Amino acid sequence: MKLFPIRGGIHPEYRKEQASEKAIVVMPMPAALYIPLQQHIGAPAEVLVAEGDLVKKGQMVARNQGAVSASQHAPTSGRIKTVTDVTAPHPSGLPQTTIILEPDGRDEWGELPEPIPDPFTADAHTINDRVAQSGIVGMGGAAFPSAIKLNLGEQKKLDILLLNGAECEPYLTCDDRVMREYADEIIDGARIMAHALGTPRVVIGIEQNKPQAIATMTKAVSAFSNVEVIAVPVQYPMGSERHLVQAITGRETPALKLAADLGVVVHNVATARAVHHAVRFGRPLVARVVTVSGGAIREPNNVLTPIGARLADLVEFCGGFSARPESVVNGGPMMGQPLASLEAPVVKGTSGILALTVEEINDRPANACIRCGSCVTVCPCGLSPVDMAAFIRKDNLDVAAKLGVMDCFSCGSCSYVCPSHIPLVHYFNYAKGVLRELENDRRKSERIKTLAEVRTIRIEKAAEAKRAALAARKPAADAAPSGNVPSGNTGEIKAATEEKVNA
Amino acid sequence: MSGMLIAIGSLTLIGLTLGTVLGAAARYFAVKEDPLEEELKAMMPGSQCGQCGYVGCAQYAGALAKGEAPITLCAPGGKVLIEALSEKLGVVADLSGLEDKGPEHAFIVEDLCIGCTRCVRECSTDAIMGANKLMHTIIIDACHGCSKCVKVCPTDAIVMVQYPVTLRNWHWPKPVIEDMQHRRADEPQALSAE
Numbered sequence: 001m002k003l004f005p006i007r008g009g010i011h012p013e014y015r016k017e018q019a020s021e022k023a024i025v026v027m028p029m030p031a032a033l034y035i036p037l038q039q040h041i042g043a044p045a046e047v048l049v050a051e052g053d054l055v056k057k058g059q060m061v062a063r064n065q066g067a068v069s070a071s072q073h074a075p076t077s078g079r080i081k082t083v084t085d086v087t088a089p090h091p092s093g094l095p096q097t098t099i100i101l102e103p104d105g106r107d108e109w110g111e112l113p114e115p116i117p118d119p120f121t122a123d124a125h126t127i128n129d130r131v132a133q134s135g136i137v138g139m140g141g142a143a144f145p146s147a148i149k150l151n152l153g154e155q156k157k158l159d160i161l162l163l164n165g166a167e168c169e170p171y172l173t174c175d176d177r178v179m180r181e182y183a184d185e186i187i188d189g190a191r192i193m194a195h196a197l198g199t200p201r202v203v204i205g206i207e208q209n210k211p212q213a214i215a216t217m218t219k220a221v222s223a224f225s226n227v228e229v230i231a232v233p234v235q236y237p238m239g240s241e242r243h244l245v246q247a248i249t250g251r252e253t254p255a256l257k258l259a260a261d262l263g264v265v266v267h268n269v270a271t272a273r274a275v276h277h278a279v280r281f282g283r284p285l286v287a288r289v290v291t292v293s294g295g296a297i298r299e300p301n302n303v304l305t306p307i308g309a310r311l312a313d314l315v316e317f318c319g320g321f322s323a324r325p326e327s328v329v330n331g332g333p334m335m336g337q338p339l340a341s342l343e344a345p346v347v348k349g350t351s352g353i354l355a356l357t358v359e360e361i362n363d364r365p366a367n368a369c370i371r372c373g374s375c376v377t378v379c380p381c382g383l384s385p386v387d388m389a390a391f392i393r394k395d396n397l398d399v400a401a402k403l404g405v406m407d408c409f410s411c412g413s414c415s416y417v418c419p420s421h422i423p424l425v426h427y428f429n430y431a432k433g434v435l436r437e438l439e440n441d442r443r444k445s446e447r448i449k450t451l452a453e454v455r456t457i458r459i460e461k462a463a464e465a466k467r468a469a470l471a472a473r474k475p476a477a478d479a480a481p482s483g484n485v486p487s488g489n490t491g492e493i494k495a496a497t498e499e500k501v502n503a
Numbered sequence: 504m505s506g507m508l509i510a511i512g513s514l515t516l517i518g519l520t521l522g523t524v525l526g527a528a529a530r531y532f533a534v535k536e537d538p539l540e541e542e543l544k545a546m547m548p549g550s551q552c553g554q555c556g557y558v559g560c561a562q563y564a565g566a567l568a569k570g571e572a573p574i575t576l577c578a579p580g581g582k583v584l585i586e587a588l589s590e591k592l593g594v595v596a597d598l599s600g601l602e603d604k605g606p607e608h609a610f611i612v613e614d615l616c617i618g619c620t621r622c623v624r625e626c627s628t629d630a631i632m633g634a635n636k637l638m639h640t641i642i643i644d645a646c647h648g649c650s651k652c653v654k655v656c657p658t659d660a661i662v663m664v665q666y667p668v669t670l671r672n673w674h675w676p677k678p679v680i681e682d683m684q685h686r687r688a689d690e691p692q693a694l695s696a697e
Contacts, residue, residue, distance in 0.1 A: 454629075
């Protein structure tokens with residue numbers, strides 16, 4: 001099949017051999033599991049358990065609330081120790097509300113929803129509800145609730161379900177291993193998803209540096225005429241949704257649009273496997289494969305980890321550190337974020353934990369820009385990193401926004417090639433954060449303006465009504481003094497109802 | 504030859520007619536409002552809290568447009584608004600005396616609240632919930648930090664607090680780079696300018 005070229009990109013040293021030949025091993029249940037209420041994009045889930053509750057494996061411990069959210073389930077049977085603040089797997093090291101579960105060692109499954117007997121005759125809603133109920137989120141790293149993406153078929157006309165097995169980040173091998181070891185489960189999950197979405201075609205994109213995965217998957221799809229495996233060139237960031245769609249279909253996603261607007265929905269291969277488990281066995285997402293690698297890890301490995309295992313326990317399971325890690329990264333070395341602490345747990349979006357040595361991270365002080373233009377050449381989004389960074393450095397964020405800094409998805413290619421070692425992508429992360437904050441402030445002040453206007457109108461109306469009542473009562477002589485309702489009271493009740501409307 | 508004259512003549516005629524119409528429209532349908540005032544009004548927080556000393560945001564915007572008021576009066580707008588105004592109006596604001604504490608919201612110390620509803624009536628954005636002799640509370644999403652409620656509270660139960668940094672609003676700080684070469688390049692320029 002003809003492939004389409006993508007713009008820019010780099011060819012870093014992949015260093016996947018550290019873990020790529022290690023078969024997935026199961027991590028023994030640690031002494032405690034830390035299940036954050038928010039492991040996904042959207043609203044945090046609502047806690048359903050309290051201290052001392054006994055839970056079974058697969059039991060829902062926090063329910064999704066709001067339009068975009070995902071529920072959390074107990075990864076094993078045990079007792080809820082407490083619900084408290086625990087360090088999040090986030091560069092800030094800030095805490096978030098987390099359920100702490102003490103496993104009882106029996107690992108007993110609770111009552112699970114019935115398997116859907118024949119998913120290919122079930123309607124889309126049944127499958128979507130099951131996926132939502134099972135707390136499945138995008139397992140490539142972004143952790144967007146998958147059920148919402150599976151609902152896209154209702155709103156948009158879709159023709160391709162694209163399964164992302166590119167895994168373009170160096171070091172990471174978890175998707176590679178899952179494809180090699182569980183190809184049939186992935187393909188079954190993908191066919192179920194395609195049925196729910198109503199897409200006639202399923203395409204699985206895998207980078208050419210994973211020949212065994214390509215071979216296994218090709219063999220596994222041979223029985224299905226509408227599923228095909230496509231080997232895509234090795235080029236970072238091929239695993240980015242927009243770029244993979246472009247490479248395979250030739251359709252370029254415009255700024256501020258989704259690939260779904262072009263008729264393509266992209267899901268990660270591990271997500272497809274989770275859907276298979278949820279639909280065929282009723283099992284929620286309670287464990288995932290995590291690559292533990294990097295020069296400072298004694299025994300790099302691909303580990304099937306229960307959600308909520310502490311990173312320190314996971315590293316310990318992989319033999320601990322062989323050297324002092326200069327940086328511990330959550331995700332791949334290109335787009336992953338440094339971790340402030342190993343006390344944070346593994347969450348649904350954790351694809352890898354890398355402990356990198358000084359040599360691996362190559363931290364040098366920045367020099368002046370020599371205007372070589374390398375960053376412009378490699379930018380896969382067609383942006384001009386050199387200009388954007390210059391404006392951001394001078395706090396001219398509006399101009400940077402006009403140049404398209406919000407279209408940057410922080411792939412890090414520009415920082416990687418910069419001969420002066422300017423932390424370009426750091427500037428963009430900073431600018432995107434500030435611009436988002438300003439946007440939120442603007443939205444809030446707009447809402448407050450409306451609130452103030454509504455109140456003014458209400459007070460005027462109340463005053464008007466009072467005057468009218470007074471005028472009506474006047475002719476009826478000075479009877480009993482009118483029942484003086486404090487003006488605040490009616491106001492409060494109205495305020496309360498309006499608040500509900502606004503909420 | 505005559506064809507050319509007809510073309511030139513008719514185009515001139517059209518031009519003159521349309522020009523007259525446009526000119527007349529500009530004169531007779533002109534909007535009297537100061538466009539600057541409208542723009543400034545749009546920049547204001549719009550909560551009509553009156554802390555600037557004017558009746559509401561529109562009046563302050565009017566005074567600003569006429570150049571009668573300093574740009575530093577709006578408390579809810581904070582430093583961000585002052586900077587925006589300074590850019591819009593070309594006025595240099597003296598920010599030295601102004602300490603920017605960042606955005607704040609009101610918070611009711613529940614032990615001290617006696618349920619008098621004074622703050623409820625004072626709040627211009629209906630951000631306080633409560634009833635007589637019942638504890639009040641602030642709906643943080645609706646509070647814009649004007650601190651009017653703090654002033655009316657008889658028991659000092661309301662305090663202004665900063666928004667906490669959470670996972671939702673945290674973002675990367677600006678990178679600090681030890682950028683010696685830039686500085687060296689800058690210095691001779693600064694000297695030559697003098």
